[in-house]
Amino acid sequence: MIWNKERETMSRSQLEAMQSELLASQVARAYERVPFYRQLFRDRGIRPGDIKSLADLHKLPFTRKSDFRDNYPFGLLAVPRNQLARIHASSGTTGKPTVVAYTKNDMALWREVCARNLAAAGVTPDDTVQIAMGYGLFTGGLGWHYGSEHLGATVLPMSSGNTKRQIMLIQDFETTVFCCTPSYGIFIAEQAEEMGVDLRATRLRVGIHGAEPWTAEMRRELERRLGLDPIDTYGLSEMIGPGVAGECTYHCGLHLNEDHFLAEIVHPETGDPLPYGEKGELVLTALTKEALPVIRYRTGDITRLDPSPCKCGRTMVRMEKVSGRTDDMLIVRGVNVFPSQIETVLLQVEGVQPHYVILVDRELGAMDELEIWVEVSEAIFADDIGQLKGLQQKAEYEMRETLGIQARIKLVEPHRIERSMGKARRIIDRRAVYDQ
Numbered sequence: 285m286i287w288n289k290e291r292e293t294m295s296r297s298q299l300e301a302m303q304s305e306l307l308a309s310q311v312a313r314a315y316e317r318v319p320f321y322r323q324l325f326r327d328r329g330i331r332p333g334d335i336k337s338l339a340d341l342h343k344l345p346f347t348r349k350s351d352f353r354d355n356y357p358f359g360l361l362a363v364p365r366n367q368l369a370r371i372h373a374s375s376g377t378t379g380k381p382t383v384v385a386y387t388k389n390d391m392a393l394w395r396e397v398c399a400r401n402l403a404a405a406g407v408t409p410d411d412t413v414q415i416a417m418g419y420g421l422f423t424g425g426l427g428w429h430y431g432s433e434h435l436g437a438t439v440l441p442m443s444s445g446n447t448k449r450q451i452m453l454i455q456d457f458e459t460t461v462f463c464c465t466p467s468y469g470i471f472i473a474e475q476a477e478e479m480g481v482d483l484r485a486t487r488l489r490v491g492i493h494g495a496e497p498w499t500a501e502m503r504r505e506l507e508r509r510l511g512l513d514p515i516d517t518y519g520l521s522e523m524i525g526p527g528v529a530g531e532c533t534y535h536c537g538l539h540l541n542e543d544h545f546l547a548e549i550v551h552p553e554t555g556d557p558l559p560y561g562e563k564g565e566l567v568l569t570a571l572t573k574e575a576l577p578v579i580r581y582r583t584g585d586i587t588r589l590d591p592s593p594c595k596c597g598r599t600m601v602r603m604e605k606v607s608g609r610t611d612d613m614l615i616v617r618g619v620n621v622f623p624s625q626i627e628t629v630l631l632q633v634e635g636v637q638p639h640y641v642i643l644v645d646r647e648l649g650a651m652d653e654l655e656i657w658v659e660v661s662e663a664i665f666a667d668d669i670g671q672l673k674g675l676q677q678k679a680e681y682e683m684r685e686t687l688g689i690q691a692r693i694k695l696v697e698p699h700r701i702e703r704s705m706g707k708a709r710r711i712i713d714r715r716a717v718y719d720q
């Protein structure tokens with residue numbers, strides 16, 4: 285079902301005309317109401333009247349996560365505090381969180397875009413949606429919660445964690461849609477298998493995933509073990525949370541809600557705009573948000589855009605599955621590699637489990653070293669040393685052949701690697717110790 289047919293199937297020329305208008309008014313609003321933007325535009329010699337259409341977009345300066353940090357907590361707001369309906373925040377790895385806020389209208393917009401993504405995933409009012417993403421300051425839980433309610437589905441507000449209980453309720457309440465990060469999905473599958481519960485025999489049919497990078501191999505694993513159709517959804521707190529883009533059941537890219545979020549791809553180093561089809565960093569502008577009019581935000585996420593219409597009838601641009609973040613790219617002895625590429629290669633090696641961690645290290649003055657710890661099944665681990673050695677050599681060979689990187693593979697016993705109920709931490713970078 286297409287949730288908002290008028291918008292989601294509009295012609296590109298109609299859409300672009302609408303985006304042009306919204307861009308001009310959003311830029312003017314930001315200039316008038318947010319001292320940060322006024323200063324930023326003045327520094328570039330830009331006045332609001334200079335931005336008339338999409339063609340002027342490239343004149344605008346970029347914004348970054350550091351701008352949120354520098355204006356912590358409420359410096360980027362375009363409305364007085366008493367107009368806020370909700371505040372969320374995403375925890376960074378260090379220091380203060382990134383604070384985002386919503387007016388009542390922003391809340392309505394948020395549930396609308398989340399409902400669109402859910403409908404595209406095949407969710408209907410007949411579904412029972414178990415939300416196993418974190419409730420609280422993280423946008424995942426509450427975003428899907430209000431989106432599912434808006435769509436008319438029945439919501440089971442579980443939040444993440446309490447894994448055995450999650451599995452019990454999937455069975456007892458006949459959950460049909462399960463919302464969780466891909467890594468938590470794998471954890472659920474593993475727990476269920478250990479409890480002797482076959483989730484494939486339950487009513488589960490759609491998985492709403494996202495909030496972290498995951499590969500096609502991980503998708504197959506979720507499909508096989510949970511017996512559902514895993515759907516990729518993308519979003520970020522700075523824009524709204526979940527609801528920016530999501531796959532339909534054809535799985536050919538994520539439909540981006542372009543009437544609210546204007547998307548561009550730029551070269552990650554130079555910032556130069558790249559044409560449709562080329563891979564680069566996604567830059568987003570929130571065209572309609574009242575509380576937080578974020579303009580030309582460098583997401584750090586690597587993808588490409590395809591404006592051709594989808595088989596499902598939607599016309600909004602499709603974003604390829606995010607392949608990594610600019611700041612997660614590893615450079616190992618001069619070879620660039622994303623963790624997702626490592627995941628793809630690892631999961632193709634038979635006997636290897638989808639639990640791994642990448643350790644990057646550098647001894648003083650030496651080159652970067654990569655060590656990958658990955659779990660193998662109980663049966664393999666308990667088997668003779670020869671088989672383990674063979675498997676390790678095979679994985680190392682595949683890394684060399686496919687990615688051109690030298691990596692030490694360490695096969696570890698089941699449960700050795702920490703499980704995640706939210707966003708998995710896949711990289712442990714020890715190089716920083718030597719860079720200080």
Ligand code: DLL
Nearest residue numbers: 374424494495496497517518519520521525526606
């Ligand atoms: O993760 C919002 C969200 C919640 C999206 C639930 C989807 C589902 P943040 O915590 O601000 O917001 O993190 C945003 O997570 O810039 C990406 O790097 C990453 N990310 C989000 N979705 C995907 C995805 C939420 N489908 C950051 N694939 C983003 C890869 C993703 N990375």
